[in-house]
Amino acid sequence: ISSLAALLLGHLRMNVDQSIDTLLNIATAIPSAFSDDQATLEENAKSLQKTVKEAIKECGIALDVKMEDKRLSSKCKVAIYAATVVNLGHPVIFRTYSQRGLYTNLTIVDAICSALSNPSTFAPVIVGQRHRQQKYVGGVLGANNPTRELLKEAGNIFGEDICIAQVLSLGAGRPQVSRLSDSTPAGGSRVLEELTLDCEGVAAELSARLSGVEAYLRLNVDRGMESIGIHEWDDLGPIETHTSTYMNDTAIRACVDA
Known part of the structure; x- marks a missing residue:
């Protein structure tokens, strides 16, 4: 999205x-x-x-x-x-x-x-x-979070030595820890889907790699979204509520305004 x-x-x-x-x-x-x-x-x-x-x-x-x-x-x-x-x-x-x-x-x-x-x-x-x-x-x-791929693309277009002004990574909310609580085929398929669509691995890698780089900003709702499933698009109200709460956090606002 x-x-x-x-x-x-x-x-x-x-x-x-x-x-x-x-x-x-x-x-x-x-x-x-x-x-x-x-x-x-x-x-x-x-x-x-x-x-x-x-x-x-x-x-x-x-x-x-x-x-x-x-x-x-x-x-x-x-x-x-x-x-x-x-x-x-x-x-x-x-x-x-x-x-x-x-x-x-x-x-x-x-x-x-x-x-x-x-x-x-x-x-x-x-x-x-x-x-x-x-x-x-x-x-x-491995690329549902495309930030790593986009950095490669930027290097190909503008050159590896170019100074990037801003890298904005928008997450879909921190998910629950993936675990196999249901040993049925459906349960296994659900876990595989979660792992395939995982964005946090790339985000963690880039946060470590770009630690201290002011141009990199990762915004990702840290509480509330873990209870909302991948397919739960019926009710967007809770998503907006959790996002608004996250964006109004003093530390997050300071990062955005910096």
């Missing part, structure tokens, strides 16, 4: 209120229940695609506009991440700018849907002609 926010603000040039409304509309299209039924996954994918298309139309952007497209000029470089079903451990980057060598340039709609398509909720996004189709899903193994 944070990568989508970057795309809305940085590339589509929405203001903050427009971005929040769009994120909420898309978030509420994400079902709250886990499913392993293919028909349900495909129906969920259609619902997500419909919502994303409506959001893009409201921006006055044609549905066939690609991530890098002359019809949508922007000085802000944005990259979002997904993976192919045949290699979940290798991030695929969808860029709004050109890059040397081969790279994937999907439509904005397909790129957003790919980044959001958690395999336990949505069918993959299928792109390309029959014999060269690629199937994209979200939740890249």
Whole structure:
């Protein structure tokens, strides 16, 4: 979701209120229940695609506009991440700018849907002609927190010696400790999903690596979110409450204002 926010603000040039409304509309299209039924996954994918298309139309952007497209000029470089079903451990980057060598340039709609398509909720996004189709899903193994990948990308674009003004990492709240309390296949699948979507490992690594670097700021609600499951998008009120409490903390406000 944070990568989508970057795309809305940085590339589509929405203001903050427009971005929040769009994120909420898309978030509420994400079902709250886990499913392993293919028909349900495909129906969920259609619902997500419909919502994303409506959001893009409201921006006055044609549905066939690609991530890098002359019809949508922007000085802000944005990259979002997904993976192919045949290699979940290798991030695929969808860029709004050109890059040397081969790279994937999907439509904005397909790129957003790919980044959001958690395999336990949505069918993959299928792109390309029959014999060269690629199937994209979200939740890249080890890169659901893409900050480490973005630092590599920044180095490739601007050079390793460039001084970065700000690295802002937005978390989705500290999760509970993953444990296998249910030995059934469903319980095992739940734990594997949590581990796949884990963001805290990368956050901890970067916090240690960038300790003392003022340009790095990690914001992540530290209390209350652990009781909210991955699929619980039905009620956004508690999320807003816990986030507001966190952001009003004196220490956090000092970090943000620094």
